[in-house]
Amino acid sequence: MTTATRHPVELRYATASDVESVADGARVRLALEGSRGTVGVSGRVTDAALFRDALAATFGILASDLRYRGKDRTAYLAYLMKQGKRASALIWEAQKAFLDNALDGEKQQDAVLDPVLTVDPDSVSLEVFSRDESAYARLSFDNRLFEGREAAHGSTFLDVPPELPARVDRLRTYVPVSLEAHVALATPAAQPARAPRNVEVPHAWLRGFLQVQSAATLPASTCELAPIDLYNLLFALRARKAKKAPRALRFELVPGAPPRLVLEPWELVLECHGGTYNGAAPAVVRTFGRQRLAALARLLPHAKSVKVQLMGPGLPVFWVIDMGAATLTLGLTGWTESGWSSAAAFDVLMPRAVPDGLAEQLRERLRAEGPLPFDTLAASAGAPRESVRAALQLECLRGRILFDVARGQYRPRELMPTPVDAAVIRYGSELEARAHRLLGGDGAPGAGEVKLTKVHDVVGEGLRIHGEVVDREAVRSFFPSFTLDLEGRVKDASCGCPHHRRSGLREGPCEHLLALRLAYARRRAEEEALRQTPEGRKLIRAETRSYVRRDAESGLEMVYRVSLDGQVVAVEWGPRTGSPRHQRLWFDSDAEARGAYFARLEKLAAEGYIDAASALV
Template sequence: MTTATRHPVELRYATASDVESTSDASRVLLALEGSRGTVGVRGRLKDPALFRDALTAAFGILSSDLRYRGKDRTAYLAYLMSKGKRASAQIWEAQKAFLDNALDGEEKQDEVLDPVLTVDPDSVSLEVFSRDESAYARLSFDNSLFEGREAAHGSTFLDVPANLATRMDRLRTYLPVSLEAHVALPAKATREPRKVEVPHAWLRGFLQVQSAATLPANSCVLAPIDLYNLLFALRTRKAKKAPRALRFELVPGAPPRLVLEPWELVLECHGGTYTGTAPAVVRTFGRQRLVALARLLPHAKSVRLQLMGPGLPVFWVIDMGAATLTLGLTGWTESGWSSAAAFDVLMPRAVPDGLAEKLRGKLRADGPLPFDTLVAAAGGASKEHVRAALQLECLRGRILFDVAKGQYRPRELMATPVDESVIRFGSEREARAHRLLGDGGPGAGEVKLTKVHDIVGEGTRIHGEVVDREAVRSFFPSFTLDLEGRVKDASCGCPHFRRSGMREGPCEHQLALRLAYARRRTEEEALRKTPEGRKLIRAETRSYVRRDAESGQEMVYRVSLDGQVVAVEWGPRTGEARHQRLWFDTDTEARTAYFTRLEKLSAEGYIDAASALV
C-alpha cells in the first residue's frame, strides 16, 4: 500500500491509560491525545459495574478480527527436520523470513486509529472500529452516570494499551470508582509522539457507516431475553454448511421472529409488536460478531434494531439506562462487493453552496438536533438538499448521526476535514467501475444487463456487456450471486481477469455490472409500486409465506400472472398444495386481480419471499 492511499496522523500522549486501585477506592485514568486542545471529563461513577462491562465490551469490539489467517508451518518443518525428513534448514529459514516479512507488512497495513472520545454537554461517548473493518461501535454515557461531573467539550483520541481491558476486568466495583480523562495527567512522564498512517480504505469505511445510519430502515424492538436466546443458540451450535444467515421475519402487529439458518431454528421475540406498515424479511450475515454483546446482558433494558436493507449495515442499539451501545455491522466475507453495491447510494450529490457549513454551525451552537429541526433552520432549502449536506459533513468527519436518539451531533473526527474526493472510492478499480457507469466524470462507458437468470435454490446468474470507451472495445462479464449475496463462477475477457482471475478481487467490469444490477432492482421495485409501472408487467410470479405462531409451520402462497391468466398455488411448505387458475377477458382485469391478491396477502401478514433471498 503506497503512502498516497494513507492519511498521516501524529498522536501525542502525555502518559498511558491505566487503572489505579487502593484499599478504599479506584480510579480509571484515560489518557487523551493532546494536539486537539483541552478536552476531558472527570467525576465519580454511580454504577461502576455498568461502566466496567460497557467499556470492556467496546474494547473487545476494537480488538476483534474475524478474518481468516493461514497457519504458521515453521514448527511443523522443525518437527520434520528432527525426524530426518526432507525439510532442510534452508527451507525452514526461508519460510521464517517470508512469514516475518508478511506479518510485518500486515501489521502496518492493519494499523488503525485509536478510539475517538467525544465530550458533549449531555454525554461522553467513545467510538471504535474493529480491526477487520466489519464492526463499528459507539458507546455513550449519560451525565446521570456521574456524580460531580466536570467536563471540557470536544473530540480527541483515546490511548488504549493492550492490557487496559484486562485491568478494567479486575476493577473492584464494590469500592468507590472515579473516572479521570485528561489530555495531560499530573506527575507523569511525557511519551514520545506516535505517527500513524491510516489507510484511506479504513477511513472510508468508518465514515460511510456514519452516512449509512441516516438511511430509512425497518426498526424493531427485542427484549434482553431475546438477545440471550440468540447468543445461547449461536454458542451451542456450529453451522457446517451455507447459508449461515440470521433472518428477521417482521409482520405488522406481530412480535418479530429470529430464524437461524441453516437449521431454520425459530426464536420468538418478546419485546413488543412490529409497528411497520408492510411485512418484510431481512437476512443478515456475520452473526458471530454479536458475541461481543454478551457482556452487556446483565445491564440491558431493551434492544432496538435498525435494519437498513440488503448490502447495508445493521445497527443494534443496546439501551442500558445510563449507557447506550450502538453496534453497526457491515457485510460479511464479500465486503468489497457489498460496499460497491450499496454504499454508492450514500454519496452526496448536489449540495447548495454554504448549506453544509450553515448546518454545522447550527449544530455547534445548539447541540444535538433532529433532522426536522435542521430542515426548519436551513432557510428554505429542500429536505433532499439538507440530507445531502448532512451526509457530506458525515463523510468529512465533522458530524455524527446518533442512531440511538435519532439526532445529528457535531463531532470532529480529524483535526482537519477529510477530503471526501480521496475516500469516495475504495480502489482504482472501483473508481473505474463508477466511471463506466457515468459517475466518475469524462470517459464514461455503457453497462448493459443482457441476461438475468434466477436459479432456484442457488441464486442469480447475471450476464452483461460493458462498453469501455477508453479501451475502445466491449467486455462481457458474468457472475453468479448465491443466496448469501456472495459472488462465484465469475468471468470476464479483460486483461485483469485473464491475468489473475478473482485472486486480486473483481475487475472494474464485474463491479460495474454488479452496480448496474443493484440499481436496476431498486428501480424495478420502486416502479412496480406505481400505477404506471404496474401497467408494464404482463408476466410475473411472486411467493408469499406466513409462519404459524403455534406450530411453527410455514404456509406458502405462489401467485402468477401470465397475460389474461392468474394462477394461485397454496398450502404448507412440506405438505400437498392446492391449485387454482382464473381466466379474465382482458390483461388489465387479470393484472388488477393479481395485485389485489398480493395486497390482500400482505394485509393478512404474509411476507414476500423474494425479500428473504436478498
C-alpha cells in the same frame, strides 16, 4: 498499499492509559491525544459494574478481527527437519523470511485510527471500529453515571495499549472507581515523555468507518426486543453451528404483532416479547454477521431494552442496548473488509447534489444549539428535505457530524483536525473508481456502457447475473457474470479481461464485475420504486416475488413464489421445509398475464402474506 491510499495522522500522547489500584479504590486513567486542545472528563463512577462491563465489551469490539489468516507452517517444517523428511534448512529459512514479511505487511495494514472520545455537555461517548471493518460501536455514558463530573468539551483520540482491556476487565466493583480522561495525566518524573506516533490510516478503513455512520441517517424499520429475547438469540447461536449457507438472522415484522427472529438454516423461530411492531407495512428482512452479536453477552445483566434498526438490504444493522446510564450502539455490516456488498450498498450513501453552503449552515447550527433531530433541522433549513438529508450525509462522510442512533439526533463531532475530503474516500479502490467511470454519474458521461443481459433465479442457490460491458478505454466489450448467493456473497465469477484472467478474485474483482454488480443494484432499486406506480407496472414483463406467512399456533411457514414471464404466470407454494406444489397458467396476451400476476399478489397480501422481496440482497 501505497501511501497515496492512506491518510497520515500524527498522534501525541503525553503518557499511556492505565488502570491504577490506590488505597481508596481504583482509578481508570485514559490518556487523550494532545493536539486537539483541552478535552477531558473526570469523576467518580456511581455504577462500577456497568462501567466496567460496557467498557470491556467496547474494547472487545475494537479488537475483533474475523478475517481469514493462513496457518503458520514454520513449526511443521521444523518437525519435518527433525524427522529427516524433505525440508532443508534453506526451505525453512525461506519460509520464515516469507512469514516475517507477511506479518510486517499485516501489521502495517492493521494501522487504524485509535478510538474517538467525545465529551458533550450531556454525555461522554467512545467510538470504535473493528479492524476487519465489520463492526462499529458507540458507547455513551450519561452524566448521571459520574459524581463530581468535571469536563472540557470536544473530541480527540484515546490511547488503548494492548494491556488496557485486560486491566479494565479485572476492575473490582466493590471498591470505589473513578475516571480520569485528560490530555496530560500526572506521571512520575522518572517516566520519559512519549514520542509522537505517526499512523497512516488506509482510506478503505476510514471510508468504512464514515460510511457506517452515514448509513445510520437513512430511514429504517425499527423494532423493540426485550433483554430476554437477546439472551435467547445468543444462547441459540452458541448452541448451534451452521456448516452451510444460508446463515442469516431473519426478522419477520407484522404491524401490530411482536417481531419474530428466525435462525437459518435451521428455521428456528424465536418469539419476541419487547412489544409490537409499529411499522406501516409488513416486511421480512434478512441480516448477516450474527456471530458478532456475541460481543453483547457481557451487557445482558445491565440491559433494560434492545432496539434494532434495519436499514435495508446490504446496509448495516444497528443494535441499541439501553442500560440506563449507558447506551451501546452496535452497527454490523455483515461482511469483513470492504467488498462486493459495500461497493453496491454504500453507493446510495454518496450525496448526488448539495446546495452551496447548506452543509456548513447545518453544522454551525448544531455547534450553537447542540444535538437536534432531523425534523427540527429540516423545518428551518430553507431547503427541501432531500437536500437537507444529503447535506447531513455529506458532513457525516467528512467526519464533522455524528448521528446518534439511540436518540435519533445529530451531534457535532470533529473526527479529524481538518475535514476528511469526501472525494478521497469516494471509492474503495482504483478498480471501483473505474467501475463508476464505466457507469457514469455525477453529471459525467460514462467511459463505457453496462448492460444486464440475463438475471437467472437459481432456486436454493441465488441469482446468476450476466452482463455486457462496453469498455471504450480498452476498445472492446467484455461479458462478465457471477452468482449472488443467498448470503449476498459473490461466487463463480467470470470475465474475459486481463485482470480476471490473471488472478481471478484473489486480488479483488475487476472493474467490469464491479460495474455489473453496481448496475444490478441500481436497476433493482429503480424497479422497486417504479413498480409502485401503474405506469411502471405496465413495463414489467418478467418478475418473481416471494410471499410468506407463519401460523401463530403451529409455527409452520407457508411460502408462495409467483413468477411472471411474458404470457406465463407460474405459482409455487408449500411449507418452507417441505415439497412445494406447482402451477403454470398461460394467457393470450402479456397484459392479461400481468393483470393475473398482480391480482394474485394483491390476494396474497390481503390474506396476510408478507412480501419477502426486502429480505433479498
